[in-house]
Amino acid sequence: MCVRHTCSPMLRAISNSTPLCQGIPGSVWKLGRLNHIAIAVPDMEKATALYRDVLGAQVSDKVPLPEHGVYTVFVELGNTKLELLHPLGEKSPIAGFLQKNKSGGMHHICIEVDDINAAIVDLKARNIRTLSAKPRIGAHGKPVMFLHPKDCDGVLVELEQA
DSSP, X not given: OOOOSOOOHHHXXXXXXXXXXXXXXXXXXXXXXEEEEEEEOXXXXXXXXXXXXXXXXXXXXXXXXXXXXXXXXXXXXXXXEEEEEEEOSTTOHHHHHHHHOTTOEEEEEEEEESOHHHHHHHHHHXXXXXXXXXXXXXXXXXXXXXXXXXXXXXXXXXXXXX
16 A cells, blocks of 8 residues: 555654655566765764764764765764765865855765666656766665756655665
């Protein structure tokens, strides 16, 4: 049974990180859990200290991802993660984001899928644009694909192979 846009208190009481509707009937791929929310930060050390020292979260080491033009730090939240992003190199997509948003802010959401290749074929057939021709390896060492925000209600969506 698929419940759409219902905000009933009972539904919220039983809701957890497993989505109620995981796929389109007849589809060969399914949407999974929220993997992380990415936040672009102008000062990685300050942002890391906020989550670690002020809020008491467990944070990872800073890891450079030159193929994506970013440094990343993951903040563990129990049911999901935050990914702190800071520019690496002059052509970093995060540098452009921070030029428009000096204080930083939410950059994208990442949702797991059980078959990223099938998802890409299906979404392209539904006129959802991707930001690259093929999946690339993301911060977790798994294939990822970004969907164009203009096709996703203004949200940059990253799909990650579960």
